[in-house]
Amino acid sequence: MSKNPGVPHHIAIVMDGNGRWATRRFLPRLAGHKQGVDSLRRCARACVDRGVGVLTVFAFSSENWNRPADEVSGLMELLAKALAREVPQLKKDGVRLHFVGERATLSPKVRDGLAQAEAATAENTRLVLNVCFNYGGRWDIAQAAAVLASRGEPITEASLNAAMGLAHVADPDLVIRTGGEMRISNFLLWQAAYSEFYFSDRLWPDFDESALDEAIAAFAGRERRFGKTSEQILAAQPHPMPG
Secondary structure (H helix, E strand, O other), rough: OOOOOOOEEEEEEEOOOOOHHHHOOOOOOOOHHHHHHHHHHHHHHHHHHOOOEEEEEEEHHHHHHHHHHHHHHHHHHHHHHHHHHHHHHHHHOOOOEEEEOOOOOOOOHHHHHHHHHHOOOOOOOEEEEEEEEEEEEHHHHHHHHHHHHHHHHOOOHHHHHOOOOOOOOOOOOOEEEEEOOOOOOOOOOOOOOOOOEEEEOOOOOHHHHHHHHHHHHHOOOOOHHHHHHHHHHHOOOOOOOOO
């Protein structure tokens, strides 16, 4: 858990708005995605500084294959270059990488890059960075059910949860979406059942440390009841001893 109760242990982000950021500047969409990598670097470092334990980001959805072919191929190339450039620094910063998503349809080159990045950072403990790549929330639930069925195991909430792509971390406390859209877009459908949501009008390349702090401050002001009443939450809180 985060040492500061006002700071979420696990933040998840839908990094939306890269293409629009580029279009508004009369740049190719891929330029926005490159800028988005820089924003992710800043955000990960800020999470480490603020005591966040887990950062999960939506980098490429299973629906993104429907985008123009040149944009998809450019994104794959960008991923390969970003891994080669960023992994040494992430390793130095104590960040452990996990890639969550369907790998079978990715090229051998991309699959190898993901595996090597995970292996290189496997010993790090300051921040877990989950990158959801070729991921969809419905896919995650379906693959978990398929795993259990193949083992002949009963499908329960607990067994499904253990077979999910993010079983290695606690569920997100705070889900942030940038870019002004107010939808979940097939992201963490299972894991976000009790998450707090925060929507920012900033496009992802413009989402900086101050924007992250605004989201964390909004989270700190929320009351998380998990189905209970406010009175129950208050009664369960420790009370100071009389002086």
